[in-house]
Amino acid sequence: MKVSKRAQSVPSSATMAVDTKAKELKAKGVDVVGFGAGEPDFDTPQYIKDAAIAAIKSGKTKYTATPGIPELRKAIAEKLLKENNLTYKPEQIIVNIGAKHSVYESMQAVLDEGDEVIVPTPYWVTYPEATKLAGAVMKTVETDPKNDYKITPEQVKKAITPKTAMIIINSPNNPGGFTYTPDELRAIAKTLEGTNVMVLSDEIYERLVYDGTKFISFAALSEDAYKRTITINGFSKAYAMTGWRLGYVAAPIEVIKAMSRLQGHMTQNPVSFVQQGGLVAFTDPNNEVENMRIEFEKRGKFMADRLNAIQGVKCPKPTGAFYCFPDVSAHFGRTIGGVKINNSMDFAAALLEQANVALVPGGAFGCDNNVRLSFATSMELITKGIDRLEKWLKS
Ligand SMILES: Cc1ncc(COP(=O)(O)O)c(C=O)c1O
Structure with a gap:
């Protein structure tokens, strides 16, 4: 079957690729810490779910x-x-x-x-x-x-x-x-x-x-x-x-x-x-949006501080969204666990393979010196994942 040139010109999303690989490893029983996903780890507030359920029940379908x-x-x-x-x-x-x-x-x-x-x-x-x-x-x-x-x-x-x-x-x-x-x-x-x-x-x-x-x-x-x-x-x-x-x-x-x-x-x-x-x-009756924001703020500060404490990692403090975007290029040229790290893709692939931490290579965003870590995950997992990253970079 023919596939159009238009469709052929579009690669699959790099952010999703890392997520898929991490999920595959998880399915095999590997304990992966995922910093790849770009979505809140919180559940949708109940009042929003209730409104949609009521709409289905009342025939707004x-x-x-x-x-x-x-x-x-x-x-x-x-x-x-x-x-x-x-x-x-x-x-x-x-x-x-x-x-x-x-x-x-x-x-x-x-x-x-x-x-x-x-x-x-x-x-x-x-x-x-x-x-x-x-x-x-x-x-x-x-x-x-x-x-x-x-x-x-x-x-x-x-x-x-x-x-x-x-x-x-x-x-x-x-x-x-x-x-x-x-x-x-x-x-x-x-x-x-x-x-x-x-x-x-x-x-x-x-x-x-x-x-x-x-x-x-x-x-x-x-x-x-x-x-x-x-x-x-x-x-x-x-x-x-x-x-x-x-x-x-x-x-x-x-x-x-x-x-x-x-x-x-x-x-x-x-x-x-x-x-x-x-x-x-928009009504946000229980202030849940603000509570999620406060939690993200804590996590972002914690993650950036931990990253900046690692030698050869430079992370601007996040002021918005839920991503840290450190420059890790000081480690390019090194061989870690027998793998030569030349760019952000090598970095992300070797880290996932050797230390089971999933992040997104910055090359996908036009900045090959960097990697993206989402802090839309728990403090416990942030700690565990950064511990692994730190140990891996020291090895
Ligand atoms: C910058 C930016 N814009 C837009 C979106 C799309 O959001 P959605 O399609 O889920 O509303 C995303 C999601 O990752 C994003 O990061």
Whole structure:
């Protein structure tokens, strides 16, 4: 059977590959400590489950409006106004099957063949593939670890060409664990003024910020930023709802209309009763979102401190999301357990094989000096995994 060139051009997700290998080892009875997964280890709060179960029981099991049920679009608009200081009409919002789908569909809606998309490194693994599938060309910009891996306004200016259609800003960042300050974003927004460059602002980790870090939506920076921004968000990370598949986009009305037309032929609508879960999620009656955030904050600080105490490991303190992204390149060139470590992939493979710790090679995110460790796991497992990593690097 023939497979299209388009499908052949897309590799399987590197983050999932490590996870799969770790699961295989686990299935064989090996005690693997997994730092690979990008999802909260907490269960979805009960009030959200209850709402979805009640929706099934009451027969909310039919097709819904393509861009999502009106009540949910309205609730999202209210959330954006209250929490993000953003004024969107419900018609400017579309609900999708997860933020991953939101990214894919918005690129399909606004990019043309040959358009350029500026993607700072490190980047989330889906951006290159979604860009390519939209016929556009990814222009990566290598960031400086000394600037906490954040793109500077000067770099943005330099990267813009007549073909630039979009820049992706992901703050808080996966895999970097950093968050742009409002001033840093303002400076980038200023650089874009007078251009036709759209901003795809992926804000999926907005609730997970640490140490007093302030989150600001890109579209809230100025009137100009509002007009050029496609805001991506969803329920997966803040509400521990990864398996529910629920995300959304807020953008200028013409973008939402185009996405809605595409969605009508691709997925029709997000799952009816899942939308009912999303509708109540924002109420957070028991402060569970904040409690999860507090726990992540403790774990992130602990993990980064432990990593920085290991010789040849340099880890910026995470200010958002749930990832540590240490530079481990000081160990490249070494032979550990008979295996020569030349890059992040060798590092991750040998660590998993020899010390049974799963993490993700930074090469998958465009930063081969680094590896990504998720701290969406218990303190006990963080301790166990870092102990193993430390011992392995000393061996
Ligand atoms: C930066 C970023 N954006 C979007 C997503 C997608 O989230 P979901 O599709 O689960 O809503 C992820 C998930 O890992 C992510 O890390």
